[in-house]
Amino acid sequence: MGRMTMIALKIEDIKSFTLKLFVGEVFDSFLLKEASITTFNTFFIDGSICRGFYSREELEENPVGERSTWSMVKNFCFSLIKGKKLPGSFKIILQMPKEGVTKFLETRQISLSPEQVKGLLINIRYENERLMCVTGTSVSIFTLDKTLDEEWDQAFQGFLKNNQIPFQKE
Secondary structure, three states: OEEHHHHHHHOHHHHHHHHHHOOOOOOOOOOOEEEEEEOOOOEEEEOOOHHHOOOOHHHHHHHOEEEHHHHHHHHHHHHHHHOOOOOOEEEEEOOOOOOOOOOOOOOOOOOHHHHEEEEEEEEEEEEOOOEEEEEEEEOOOOOOOOHHHHHHHHHHHHHHHOOOOOOEEE
């Protein structure tokens, strides 16, 4: 059993953020856990790679992981929301790739192993003309140590600042 913790950040400039999310490259290296986009229908996307779609040769030439990167699916997601009308809502859950988790644990000197960290997550939710980013961590062991949570919260706020994305804590 893992646990989840989080902080909520309200994005102050929705248009700028969505451009960076859907058109820019700011979030490209994250993995897509799942997405749902509501316009005239609700579209659900599971970020899990369907390996059977690829031939053995394609997999040998270009190995794929368990999940799509955001860069692989963002154009498709953007095609669902672009137009004259704003989407009713969207929810996108992004996850740091394993290499990023390993580097994060090392640079932040966190005593967990990469295998114990099931996810460093960003839950992006747009509804009622509000855009929120909620951080989350998921670990496979029980621990009372909040270091991972605190460091991920700080790192994501730093990530937003470095990418000129204004926010305020909720």
